[in-house]
Amino acid sequence: MAKVIRVNMTDLTVRTEEAPAAWAGLGGRALTSTIVAEEVPPTCHPLGPNNKLVFAPGLLSGTAAANSGRFSAGAKSPLTGTIKESNSGGTSARLLSRLDIKALIFEGQPVGDAWYRVHVNKDGVTIEQETETLGKTNFAVLESVASRFSEDFGVLTIGPAGEQMMGIANISVRDTEGKLRSFGRGGLGAVMGSKKIKFITIDGDGSSPIKLADPNAFKAASMVFTKTLKDHPVSGQGLYTYGTAVLVNILHEAGGLPTKNFTSGQYEHHEKISGEKMYENITARGGEPSHGCSNGCVIQCSQVYKDTAGNYVTSGFEYETIWALGADCCIDDLDIIAEIDNVMDDLGVDSIETGVMFAVAMEAGILPWGDGKEIIRLLREEVQKATPLGRVLGGGTLAVGKAYGLTRIPVVKGQAIPAYDPRAVKGIGVTYATTTMGADHTAGYSIATNILNVGGKVDPLTNVGQVELSRNLQIATAAIDSTGLCLFIAFPALDIPECLGSAVDMINARYGIKLTMDDVIGLGKTVLKIEHEFNLKAGIGPEQDRLPEFFELESIAPHNVKWDMDQKELESFWNF
Amino acid sequence: MQITVKLFATFREGRFKQADRDYPIGTTVANVVDDLAIVPSEIGMIFVKGRAAEMDYVLKENDALALFPLLGGG
């Protein structure tokens, strides 16, 4: 029996229910968004007792399917005021699935000042008061869990930023190596902090392997699926060797690499922060260029980065992080960026929101351009200690821009715009403006078709075809985010038809159902509509489906382009 | 005429990162690819002065040509 577990933080009670029949075909984002839309009042305060924090493994999580180790967290976001789904790797998705937990829902809010830890195992959920790790950073929490309880537990934790309910706070997830992955975007760490949960541990002991309705059919589909991932040059080779940072040089060449707080589309020191450079450093220093963030990953876009002395600095060192601190903040040194990445993991802050925020802080004059050491100081001395300046910084990109009277504040619905300039890559501008999530590249990754020539070609510099491109990608992404499969399967999926086909076959063989590809696309559409409806009821309507004005006023080199898409055309996004 | 050729990722192995090279007038992207012994089917992206170009594009004096294998990220 698939379970839904409700943890009420107001009266510290736990209720285990059988998953309602209507949720049977839902997982991951489809389930978190359904639950948030059904149960959270859209107008509630995101940090108040009426918000809920929902974790849900995907439909294929916990099975032997390649790249199925991802899961979703959902809530109303304190950063955007919209519904939010964030997605992470780590070990917990698999453990939750094997414990037959379809959703773990945190409701209410304690009245007193006490903090809690929550433990999940085969017998259910327990809530205990927590004092030892209060105020501690994430790596200290992991150590504490390992020494007090077990090294094998799945861990979901918040750092000081989450405890202080900052907009940049993430929820960190222990990975297979005992390091951290995160539910990065949307300030979900603040929601966990508002419920006074310092960490959640998951013990998979005594759980049983997933029961498949048709093991043979599953195995057959799984083999086809894995083959498509290995056959496609992007998922089979490119991501494995260079990780996502290979995009630095690509976006620089294409003139869409936002630089110095979005004032240019090219960064003169791009080579120094490129994927090629990262690969060179990693292989010279005995790190690992290829590495998975969760069990069963065959793509392995992650890596382990070491310093010149061969000591571990960070893992999962991603393009967006490197871009934000590198090109956007003008730090031309991969080693300092790696160090900052480690500090951000430790404090529990979203690397995109934080990096973009620091570029805005540099423009505001809080610190000099390119000063990575000062970023580390500000994170450790101000944000971690929640000083008044630390709180302004911790509020995120929009908070800093407003506090300093700036007009060039790259956010949509309060969330920082990531690593692709919408003036030079128009399709991603449509995604930033229209997604239900606030600026988010993963919601409809038009870069694939605008720049990388995956899934066809659409000229990035004209407005033609961009709304349709973004719409199709957003629908497919909402479906993939519900499966527990890593979104990078989209690269083979865009070019090789058997890829998604075999994923659907795996879902059918897992549950003994008969979904068609149309059903899955239909699921993607439904998810987007549920989310959109929530946002409308929360007061976030079409007038907020737009990019900041400065993109229309300032052109960007080298193509000298502005954002000039007609608002009516943008609104046509929702015609489906 | 002079063309600046930039190579990325695996295309750099045994070749170069960036080089100014002399080619006769009328040289296409395909000619350069051939000259560098790159397998055409391995090419993912071609940019000339930051704009996407095709294999039959005829290069002009001082053009910057960038060649990438099929790559992705996100």
Ligand code: SF4
């Ligand atoms: S491809 Fe990257 S993000 Fe996806 S599961 Fe593997 S390591 Fe994680």
